Amino acid sequence: MKELETMLELKKITKMLGDKLILRNITLSLKEGETLAVVGPNGAGKSTFFKCTVGLLQPTGGEIILDGEVVKKKSAAIKQKIGFLGHESFLYNNLTPLENLRFYGKLYKVKDIDRKSTELLKEVGLYLFRDVPIRSFSRGMMQRLAIARVLLAEPKILMLDEPHTGLDQEAVALLNRIIKEKQKTGTSILIISHDFEQVHTLADRVAILKKGKIVDTVQLNGEMGLAEMKDWYEKVVMGA
């Protein structure tokens, strides 16, 4: 069998914020087609880790290699290959869903923007609202549009920071369906989450971040049950 390629590699990443060491020597890799979830207690450094990985923050030390290329902050390589969904939506309130997608489509040099935008708006259930300025949208509707924006450029890697937060049951199911479709096409996915149920449903491997360090990882492979995964987490977080 062909060895799967490493899509993303973090080598000894550290991050200082002020005089605090927030990330300590993080070494982690994400393979082609793999879904990795990073979980951990509040304040462990998950969002900081996410921002460093997607290029919103420059790590203090270490190296990030994406699809064979060393990543620099805000490098064009990241923008093209990673679709990331963070806490900010990066959407424009005065624009409609269609206008927002066109804007990003141009920025990312997407081909056939109008057709793709229309398809995506249908997929996330916003087609009827395609010409309404989004300022009046609910949080869940914004998140749906943010998901469509992320998918527009057909990224090789998806990075999702707490993607299920604020979504209703229907939108959670929709997001999971989209993630599972992307998994089938070989997209690599990194999810930061507090939601064990979603992590268990979606991830192949889970890593625990505690006090800025990856303290343990486990392979789920459909063999570890949810309760067993929670036990593992509790043991590692209380014990380590």
Ligand SMILES: Nc1ncnc2c1ncn2[C@@H]1O[C@H](COP(=O)(O)OP(=O)(O)OP(=O)(O)O)[C@@H](O)[C@H]1O
């Ligand atoms: N700009 C900053 N300057 C100094 N410290 C910061 C800054 N931003 C975050 N921190 C600290 O970094 C640590 C990690 O924060 P981070 O938001 O990455 O954690 P998290 O694991 O995402 O937490 P949560 O689960 O609560 O979202 C926290 O102790 C926080 O107080």
